[in-house]
Amino acid sequence: xxxxxxxxxxxxxxxxxxxxxxxxxxxxxxxxxxxxxxxxxxxxxxxxxxxxxxxxxxxxxxxxxxxxxxxxxxxxxxxxxxxxxxxxxxxxxxxxxxxxxxxxxxxxxxxxxxxxxxxxxxxxxxxxxxxxxxxxxxxxxxxxxxxxxxxxxxxxxxxxxxxxxxxxxxxxxxxxxxxxxxxxxxxxxxxxxxxxxxxxxxxxxxxxxxxxxxxxxxxxxxxxxxxxxxxxxxxxx
Amino acid sequence: xxxxxxxxxxxxxxxxxxxxxxxxxxxxxxxxxxxxxxxxxxxxxxxxxxxxxxxxxxxxxxxxxxxxxxxxxxxxxxxxxxxxxxxxxxxxxxxxxxxxxxxxxxxxxxxxxxxxxxxxxxxxxxxxxxxxxxxxxxxxxxxxxxxxxxxxxxxxxxxxxxxxxxxxxxxxxxxxxxxxxxxxxxxxxxxxxxxxxxxxxxxxxxxxxxxxxxxxxxxxxxxxxxxxxxxxxxxxxxxxxxxxxxxxxxxxxxxxxxxxxxxxxxxxxxxxxxxxxxxxxxxxxxxxxxxxxxxxxxxxxxxxxxxxxxxxxxxxxxxxxxxxxxxxxxxxxxxxxxxxxxxxxxxxxxxxxxxxxxxxxxxxxxxxxxxxxxxxxxxxxxxxxxxxxxxxxxxxxxxxxxxxxxxxxxxxxxxxxxxx
Numbered sequence: 106x107x108x109x110x111x112x113x114x115x116x117x118x119x120x121x122x123x124x125x126x127x128x129x130x131x132x133x134x135x136x137x138x139x140x141x142x143x144x145x146x147x148x149x150x151x152x153x154x155x156x157x158x159x160x161x162x163x164x165x166x167x168x169x170x171x172x173x174x175x176x177x178x179x180x181x182x183x184x185x186x187x188x189x190x191x192x193x194x195x196x197x198x199x200x201x202x203x204x205x206x207x208x209x210x211x212x213x214x215x216x217x218x219x220x221x222x223x224x225x226x227x228x229x230x231x232x233x234x235x236x237x238x239x240x241x242x243x244x245x246x247x248x249x250x251x252x253x254x255x256x257x258x259x260x261x262x263x264x265x266x267x268x269x270x271x272x273x274x275x276x277x278x279x280x281x282x283x284x285x286x287x288x289x290x291x292x293x294x295x296x297x298x299x300x301x302x303x304x305x306x307x308x309x310x311x312x313x314x315x316x317x318x319x320x321x322x323x324x325x326x327x328x329x330x331x332x333x334x335x336x337x338x339x340x341x342x
Numbered sequence: 343x344x345x346x347x348x349x350x351x352x353x354x355x356x357x358x359x360x361x362x363x364x365x366x367x368x369x370x371x372x373x374x375x376x377x378x379x380x381x382x383x384x385x386x387x388x389x390x391x392x393x394x395x396x397x398x399x400x401x402x403x404x405x406x407x408x409x410x411x412x413x414x415x416x417x418x419x420x421x422x423x424x425x426x427x428x429x430x431x432x433x434x435x436x437x438x439x440x441x442x443x444x445x446x447x448x449x450x451x452x453x454x455x456x457x458x459x460x461x462x463x464x465x466x467x468x469x470x471x472x473x474x475x476x477x478x479x480x481x482x483x484x485x486x487x488x489x490x491x492x493x494x495x496x497x498x499x500x501x502x503x504x505x506x507x508x509x510x511x512x513x514x515x516x517x518x519x520x521x522x523x524x525x526x527x528x529x530x531x532x533x534x535x536x537x538x539x540x541x542x543x544x545x546x547x548x549x550x551x552x553x554x555x556x557x558x559x560x561x562x563x564x565x566x567x568x569x570x571x572x573x574x575x576x577x578x579x580x581x582x583x584x585x586x587x588x589x590x591x592x593x594x595x596x597x598x599x600x601x602x603x604x605x606x607x608x609x610x611x612x613x614x615x616x617x618x619x620x621x622x623x624x625x626x627x628x629x630x631x632x633x634x635x636x637x638x639x640x641x642x643x644x645x646x647x648x649x650x651x652x653x654x655x656x657x658x659x660x661x662x663x664x665x666x667x668x669x670x671x672x673x674x675x676x677x678x679x680x681x682x683x684x685x686x687x688x689x690x691x692x693x694x695x696x697x698x699x700x701x702x703x704x705x706x707x708x709x710x711x712x713x714x715x716x717x718x719x720x721x722x723x724x725x726x727x728x729x730x731x732x733x734x735x736x737x738x739x740x741x742x743x744x745x746x747x748x749x750x751x752x753x754x755x756x757x758x759x760x761x762x
Contacts, residue, residue: 159661159756179752180665187663198658198759202356214345215663259662 107266107299108133108156112165115151125151126162127322133301135266138293140302140310143319150271152319153303157190157269158182170266187215191260191268195275197252199244199259206231206240209258216263230258234288250281257288267299268292274309286312311336350676357648364644364680368735369688371637375630375731376692376723377699382626384704384721386619398475398608400442401582403431403589404564406604412596421593421602425560430588431567439581443567444469447552452523454500454508454545456516461507463500463545465523466563467552475566478546483517483532490531490548498528499546503536526555569609578610634735642742645677649746656750657758666751673750677743678736685732685739696722 108131115126125148133139143149154160155167158174167174169189177185192198199208210227218226231240234254244252253273260268270289274282290312292298302313310316311333318325328335354361405421432443447467454463472478473485481502490497498521505513508521513533520527528547536542572581586603589595595602649656656669704718 154756157661159759160754180667183660183663183665186661192661194759198654198661200655200658202352207352211659212662214349215659215665215668220345220348263663 106132106168107135107137107170109168110155110165111167113152113155113162113167114164115148115155115160115162125322126155128165129319129322129324131317131324133267133299135299136293136297137315138290138300138302138313139315139317140304140313141317141319142304142307142310144305147319148322149303149305149319153269153271153301156267156301157192158186183215187212188263189266191263191265193253193256193260193268193270193273195272197244197249197256197276199252199255201244204241204243205236205247205255208244208255209262212259212263226262227258230262231255233261234258248281249277250284253277253281253285254288257285257292261292261298267301270300270302272304273302274304274306282309307336346671346675347679349672350679353676354679360644360648361680364641365684365687367637367640367644368681368684368739369691371634371640372685372688372732372735373692373695374633376689376728377695378630378633379626379723379727379731380692380696380699380721381718382622383723384699384718386622387719387721388716389615389619389622398477399612400475400566400568400608402475402564402566402606402608403427403586404604404606405593406601408595408599409601410596410599412599413594415594419602421595423562423565423589425562426592427589428562428565430592431565436585439569439571440567441570442471443565444471444475445549445565446472446563447549447557448561448563449544450552450556452545454504454521454523456508456519456521459508459510461504462543463504463523464543465498465545465547465552465556467549467556468546469549471566472546478534481533481535482514483530485532485534486546486548491550494550494554495548496526496528496551497531497547498523499532499534500530501536501542501544502533503542504545505530505533572609575610575613578607578613582607630731634731634738637735638738638742641677641681641739642745645673645743646746648676649673649750653750653753653758653761656753657755657761660755660758670744670747670751673747674740674743677747678740681736681739682732685735689728689732693723693728 110129110131113126113129114124117123117125129148129152131152141149141152151160155162156169158169158177161176169185172185174185186192199205200211203211206224206227209230210223213223213226228237228240231237234257236251236254236258239247239251239255244255247255253276257268268289273289274285277285286309289300289302293300293314300313302309304310311330314330316328316330316335318327403423405423408415408417408419408421411417428443428445431440446469449464449466451462451464453460468486469491470486470488473480478485478499483499485499486497489495500508500516500521502513505516509516509519516530517532518530520529522528569581572578582605586605587597589603590597590599593602656664659669660666699718699721704716704721707716
């Protein structure tokens with residue numbers, strides 16, 4: 106089991122306590138391509154933050170690849186994030202004053218990988234995502250789809266256990282959205298990378314093999330979606 | 343380390359305005375500090391050069407016009423010191439306090455001639471200690487010695503200015519020659535420098551020689567001596583009070599008359615000057631430190647804005663694996679780089695400004711009476727002080743960067759990512 110959540114509780118206390126996750130149990134196997142769906146306020150972002158070790162939880166246990174992720178120091182958390190998790194964000198979160206290739210190699214910088222090796226690997230991943238000619242361009246010179254592909258390359262470069270994608274198509278038009286989802290699907294199928302996509306769009310979730318519904322801080326229905334027929338509306342948007 | 347610098351270089355390059363503003367604050371602070379200290383040093387050097395030369399560690403007593411009627415005498419009487427005053431000064435009661443007593447005679451104006459040239463001079467009988475008392479600097483030959491006095495030699499010390507008049511072709515060659523003063527001839531034994539002195543006409547001759555030729559009385563023009571014991575201004579005032587009361591009693595001067603006896607106390611002059619110097623130096627450093635503080639505030643201000651502006655970026659870096667220490671290191675290293683680089687520029691410009699001051703303002707001179715004073719003398723700052731000040735700014739800049747850096751390093755990645 107790659108991911109194992111048991112009785113996860115999380116309460117935010119901003120003046121008034123807000124119980125966001127009320128005992129989440131979830132298991133995700135290696136190589137799975139799943140989506141977490143829910144309305145805003147359902148707790149899906151909180152769950153993603155906990156999965157991504159960006160936030161801690163109050164109760165329960167979270168095992169990632171057999172390691173208990175609990176009460177980590179900032180330093181340990183940073184190290185685990187660096188080695189085990191690749192993030193893809195809705196707003197890309199590329200560093201604007203760095204070129205595409207510099208953005209992609211940044212996680213390796215924090216691993217202490219040498220400059221030459223880093224550059225080589227980053228170029229490999231950019232090539233894999235068809236971005237070789239954009240390597241020395243800055244994010245503001247690229248389209249949304251290109252930026253998201255740079256972000257995906259950055260997520261892949263450390264060869265993480267899982268890719269966490271938070272609304273990866275949220276800022277993209279429908280055509281580009283399809284392309285990005287196809288890319289994630291290909292990475293899952295060809296390289297066996299475990300991918301978890303958080304979305305509120307049925308069309309996006311339908312591209313994944315399993316849809317986990319979250320509602321009011323609890324896991325609801327878990328749909329097997331091998332046939333990609335869960336969504337009856339337009340394919341996307 | 344190289345990686346870190348590459349990282350810093352890329353951030354600085356892309357944030358040119360911010361970098362320039364921070365750099366300006368730093369450079370300006372250091373520049374002002376160094377220019378200020380340089381000007382201050384120049385001022386003090388000028389002060390020391392023109393005043394300190396004429397202050398010697400001794401007390402000189404002379405007779406003066408009284409300002410109050412007393413014991414049947416009217417005010418305005420001129421007091422003349424004599425041998426009895428000398429005996430009083432050398433008396434038993436001052437044993438252990440007053441030492442190295444010397445005296446001078448009054449002056450006699452003469453016309454000195456040599457080979458058809460002539461120049462005015464003011465002959466004065468003095469003792470060998472006189473040279474140190476009035477700080478005469480010899481340019482050639484020697485000053486009077488005890489043997490000159492013992493043997494009543496007819497020798498004279500002239501100024502370089504007089505030597506130039508008497509021997510225009512080769513002033514130095516006058517040493518050893520005999521010059522005529524009226525009916526008497528004196529052998530020139532030495533020349534004193536007139537460049538840094540306010541004497542030009544003074545011609546010292548042995549005390550005993552003067553007495554024998556011009557003034558056989560026991561009148562004394564001035565008495566000079568060193569004192570041991572009094573240290574502070576107050577102690578010196580008290581000593582002067584007690585010492586002069588004896589003289590006032592002898593000469594029948596009103597005890598509360600501030601005139602009548604004139605006392606020039608080199609010790610208190612020196613104390614006063616040291617105090618003045620200390621005040622100037624303190625004032626300069628206070629100004630300098632205030633200037634530096636404004637530079638530091640500038641740096642920390644910009645660092646604060648920088649950190650706020652870059653919170654989102656730090657969030658991204660943290661999400662992909664930057665440890666808090668690495669964020670801290672990045673900001674501090676950036677802060678050090680900026681302050682060090684621009685601090686160096688400021689230091690360099692400050693030194694250049696000092697050199698320019700030296701070449702321009704410092705060459706201007708003001709003439710007061712017979713003295714020529716340069717307003718600034720060598721208005722520069724030692725490299726050690728300049729480096730120390732720059733180092734201080736770098737350390738301060740680092741500390742200034744450390745607080746916002748620490749805050750940035752502690753922000754949780756999700757919070758940082760939410761920031762715009």
